[in-house]
Amino acid sequence: MTSPLLVGFLASFALIAAIGAQNAFVLRQGIRREHVLVVVSVCAVSDLLLITAGIAGIGAVITAHPQMVTVAKIGGAGFLFIYGALAARRAMKPSTLAPAQNGSARLISVVLTCLTMTFLNPHVYLDTVVLLGTLANQHADSRWLFGIGAVTASVVWFFSLGFGARCLSGLFAAPMTWRILDGLIAVTMIGLGISLVVS
Structure with a gap:
């Protein structure tokens, strides 16, 4: 029998x-080397809280009140459109591309953006809270072991993505590469926003 710890992790x-949206934001911060430890920590702790809530039964409450997801969907779509527009603006204006040109973003602004990316994403409630919560509770007395595996995966992923992105910093020394990245982020964010609206 497969360990609940491994099943939760996978x-x-x-x-x-x-x-x-969240992964694109973490990747960008990692490449820019801006507040990376704070960003990946916020993401990991957020997942810890959401996974714990799902295992504790909050997922059932969300399922019973779908309007909660609808509110998150509308707010999330609006935020994604705005963030996508800002990324498109960065891609169009070379002066705002590289960290050396634009300076470091304020920590509070980065943290608020990260929290918004996380908690205004309706998929985080459907996937992390409802789905992982349901899967965990199938393991009965071992559900918290499943939760430890799930949280461990989150920590491994976000720290690897955030700090691993530094390996790409040489590639992003050229302004054109930043234009391409921000262009892709803009398309991703706006596309995700549209998918939320039409789903």
Whole structure:
């Protein structure tokens, strides 16, 4: 029989690794080397809280009140459109591309953006709270072991993505590479926003 710890790790890793707004934000901060430890810590702690809530039964409450997800969907779509527009603006204006040109973003601004990316994403409630919570509770007395595996996957993923992105910093010394990255982020964010609206 497969260990709940391993099942939790693999299930969580598969969900977190999907391309999304939060991962794109972590990648960008990692490449810029701006407040990386804070960003990945906020993401990991947020997942810890959400996974714990799911295992504790909050997922059932969300399922019973779908309007909560609808509110998050509308707010999330609006935020993604705004963030996508800002990324498109950065891609169009070379003066705002590299850290050396634009200076370091304020910590409070980065933290608020990270929290918004996390908690205004309705998929975080459906995937992390409802789905992982349901999977965990299938393991009965071992559900918290499943939770430890899921949280471990989150920590491994975000720290690897945030600090691993530094390896790409040489490539991003050229302004054109930043324009391409911000252009891709803009397309991703706006695309995700549209998918939320039409889903």
